[in-house]
Amino acid sequence: MMPLRRLLPLSALLGLAMALPARAAVPPMPVPQVGQATPTAVAAPYGPPADAQAQVAAAFRAAQASGKNVLLDFGGNWCPDCRLMAGVLRLPQVAPWIDSRFVTVAINVGRIDTNLDIAQRYGVTIKAVPTVLVVTPQGRLLNPDGALALGDARHMSAQAVVDLLVEWDAR
Numbered sequence: 632m633m634p635l636r637r638l639l640p641l642s643a644l645l646g647l648a649m650a651l652p653a654r655a656a657v658p659p660m661p662v663p664q665v666g667q668a669t670p671t672a673v674a675a676p677y678g679p680p681a682d683a684q685a686q687v688a689a690a691f692r693a694a695q696a697s698g699k700n701v702l703l704d705f706g707g708n709w710c711p712d713c714r715l716m717a718g719v720l721r722l723p724q725v726a727p728w729i730d731s732r733f734v735t736v737a738i739n740v741g742r743i744d745t746n747l748d749i750a751q752r753y754g755v756t757i758k759a760v761p762t763v764l765v766v767t768p769q770g771r772l773l774n775p776d777g778a779l780a781l782g783d784a785r786h787m788s789a790q791a792v793v794d795l796l797v798e799w800d801a802r
Contacts, residue, residue: 648708663722665788666724669789670715672715672718673714676714677738680739680746688708690734691770698736702729702735702796703738703750704735705740706740712785715784725793733800740757755775758779762779772790
């Protein structure tokens, strides 16, 4: 029999572990294999800029409830790379995986002159779009080294875009 003084610290640790949000709550799903699929650019993937703050707040509430990470996609409807990346996220091979792993928010930055403060919260200055941030439900940025990596999405394969998202989500 274990002495009581040894049980208390173990039980305290167990209680703490149970109180932490579990990332494991997100069901595993195979990584999408896009093959030679060519995405179609989405005409207007970004809604009105005025809605962004409320959408981000709602996304973090949903992420905390689900254990999913938040994917913040900063861009503009005028941007060919942004529209193409939105097409990658909507590919039939990719969309179910995105939905299973992320709460996604498309944030309209106008002509890179609005909603920039949202990225600044995570230490990212938007210089080009698309800028993609993958953030834990608790607010920790997972891809500080790659937030601007999709800025040339139209010259990347759809699989390369997916592979970056897979990498960032696994951190």
